[in-house]
Amino acid sequence: MAAEYMQKFSPRKDLVADLAGKGVAGLSSAGRGVSFHDLDLAIAPVGELEVLVGKDEFLRGRNPRLAAEWRQSDAATYCALLRHLLPSVPAAFFEKSIEVIIRK
Numbered sequence: 231m232a233a234e235y236m237q238k239f240s241p242r243k244d245l246v247a248d249l250a251g252k253g254v255a256g257l258s259s260a261g262r263g264v265s266f267h268d269l270d271l272a273i274a275p276v277g278e279l280e281v282l283v284g285k286d287e288f289l290r291g292r293n294p295r296l297a298a299e300w301r302q303s304d305a306a307t308y309c310a311l312l313r314h315l316l317p318s319v320p321a322a323f324f325e326k327s328i329e330v331i332i333r334k
Contacts, residue, residue, distance in 0.1 A: 281320040
């Protein structure tokens with residue numbers, strides 16, 4: 231699925247050509263896991279999904295210590311940058327793992 235997405239949408243034609251025919255092993259060696267792009271292809275564009283909550287966001291909302299640690303982390307800064315660059319993508323998709331509840 232990731233290869234299909236890359237072929238259709240990636241502006242990095244050099245990467246598409248380099249990974250062509252390498253399958254999952256090629257993506258794995260490139261350090262690529264699952265991302266919201268996979269949901270774009272399998273379900274619907276993520277901007278159209280009704281994401282109720284992400285696991286990490288939920289836990290931070292219930293635990294002040296986790297919330298405080300998060301605000302001081304590099305991950306929070308990176309997440310804020312991604313939110314700025316991709317405002318239509320729910321923030322839960324920018325966490326280290328994708329654990330979300332989506333309403334049908």
